[in-house]
Amino acid sequence: MSAREVTTTSVGIVGGGPAGLMLSHLLARRGIDSVVVDHRSRDEIEQTVRAGILEADSVRLLSETGVSERVLSEGDRHGGTYLAFGGELHHIDFQELAGASVWLYPQTEVFVDLADARAAAGADVRFGVGDTSVHDVTGERPSIRFTDADGSAHEIRCRYLVGADGSHSLCRHAIPPSEIRQYRKEYPFAWFGILCEAPKSAPELIYNHSDRGFALISQRTETTQRMYFQCDPDEDVDAWSDDRIWSELQARVGANGHELTEGPITGKSVLRFRSNVVEPMRYGNMVLAGDAAHTVPPTGAKGLNLALADVRVLAETLERALTDRDDDALDEYSRRALDRVWRSQHFSYWMTSMLHRPLAADEFDLRRQVAELHSVVRSTAGKTYLAEAYTGWPSG
Numbered sequence: 029m030s031a032r033e034v035t036t037t038s039v040g041i042v043g044g045g046p047a048g049l050m051l052s053h054l055l056a057r058r059g060i061d062s063v064v065v066d067h068r069s070r071d072e073i074e075q076t077v078r079a080g081i082l083e084a085d086s087v088r089l090l091s092e093t094g095v096s097e098r099v100l101s102e103g104d105r106h107g108g109t110y111l112a113f114g115g116e117l118h119h120i121d122f123q124e125l126a127g128a129s130v131w132l133y134p135q136t137e138v139f140v141d142l143a144d145a146r147a148a149a150g151a152d153v154r155f156g157v158g159d160t161s162v163h164d165v166t167g168e169r170p171s172i173r174f175t176d177a178d179g180s181a182h183e184i185r186c187r188y189l190v191g192a193d194g195s196h197s198l199c200r201h202a203i204p205p206s207e208i209r210q211y212r213k214e215y216p217f218a219w220f221g222i223l224c225e226a227p228k229s230a231p232e233l234i235y236n237h238s239d240r241g242f243a244l245i246s247q248r249t250e251t252t253q254r255m256y257f258q259c260d261p262d263e264d265v266d267a268w269s270d271d272r273i274w275s276e277l278q279a280r281v282g283a284n285g286h287e288l289t290e291g292p293i294t295g296k297s298v299l300r301f302r303s304n305v306v307e308p309m310r311y312g313n314m315v316l317a318g319d320a321a322h323t324v325p326p327t328g329a330k331g332l333n334l335a336l337a338d339v340r341v342l343a344e345t346l347e348r349a350l351t352d353r354d355d356d357a358l359d360e361y362s363r364r365a366l367d368r369v370w371r372s373q374h375f376s377y378w379m380t381s382m383l384h385r386p387l388a389a390d391e392f393d394l395r396r397q398v399a400e401l402h403s404v405v406r407s408t409a410g411k412t413y414l415a416e417a418y419t420g421w422p423s424g
């Protein structure tokens with residue numbers, strides 16, 4: 029058996045998505061070395077279609093730390109959003125209510141910018157590794173073991189280990205269940221997502237309530253659009269022709285007086301979702317960040333933003349832990365991150381439950397939802413809460 033090739037670093041990061049790469053970037057700016065490993069290839073990550081909305085602070089983090097100029101030049105600034113219900117479109121003006129905007133800039137582009145920036149900096153990022161496992165996470169020298177594409181064995185020995193490895197996180201699964209608590213909420217519906225070749229159907233996003241169920245009208249570029257409609261979690265993608273999809277989407281937005289510009293559909297998929305939170309986000313000398321620690325339903329677009337907010341706090345905490353030799357600084361990371369995580373859980377749950385047709389809904393349920401939506405848009409306090417939550421609470 030050949031020996032393992034050992035690399036020593038300060039922080040070993042499992043997961044080369046936006047959370048892992050941004051953490052590695054922020055650590056490097058603090059003079060802290062790290063190694064990132066991911067079982068997926070760079071191409072595979074680039075081809076995954078994810079959400080598209082960045083909070084103002086996420087945009088600042090990308091632009092001001094030198095990861096991306098494109099987010100400002102190619103991203104689309106949205107000063108508000110539409111809620112459609114009760115037969116009408118209602119505009120929520122983020123600028124007026126919260127003094128902030130969001131940016132439509134797909135997660136794939138965030139990943140490309142980060143991967144390019146890490147490559148340009150000569151960072152140690154290893155995509156496409158196999159057989160990953162973590163060891164000695166409660167000890168002084170935790171490690172990550174894996175094999176590379178040639179089948180050679182490697183080991184990354186580090187001071188701290190970070191699981192930024194998504195909702196199926198192997199790092200989270202390495203924690204004894206008795207050491208953490210998991211809070212979960214399942215939803216009886218999913219989203220049917222499409223990409224289509226068509227001009228924009230609206231200048232900003234439309235979150236659309238209707239008796240037939242929720243729909244979301246989003247965008248990607250001037251010529252490519254992203255839309256979703258609420259469906260059954262077991263919905264069969266192949267049962268939906270382009271015509272059937274368009275007639276369902278048109279019926280849902282048509283109930284509120286809007287019409288979509290149609291075009292050829294180039295991608296279809298069903299996205300299941302649930303809420304999940306792990307507490308604490310630390311076990312020994314390992315911490316979890318992003319989807320590895322928490323997932324939110326997509327209504328409200330908090331997933332990527334939460335991951336970026338996590339690693340902003342984590343970079344600061346890891347520096348303190350390493351400089352002061354103080355492992356307990358990691359507890360503070362968990363505490364600070366969870367405060368935002370739970371507020372985002374509430375916001376995402378609230379948006380989801382207010383806008384989706386409940387299972388076995390009756391007339392009362394649907395009328396009550398419309399009244400709830402009216403209560404929000406007719407109250408400055410209500411609209412301001414939505415605008416503040418959507419654009420993102422200040423980091424503190």
Ligand code: PHB
Nearest residue numbers: 079080246326327328329
């Ligand atoms: C998207 O554009 O994919 C998107 C936007 C807003 C959401 C979820 C998804 O709340």
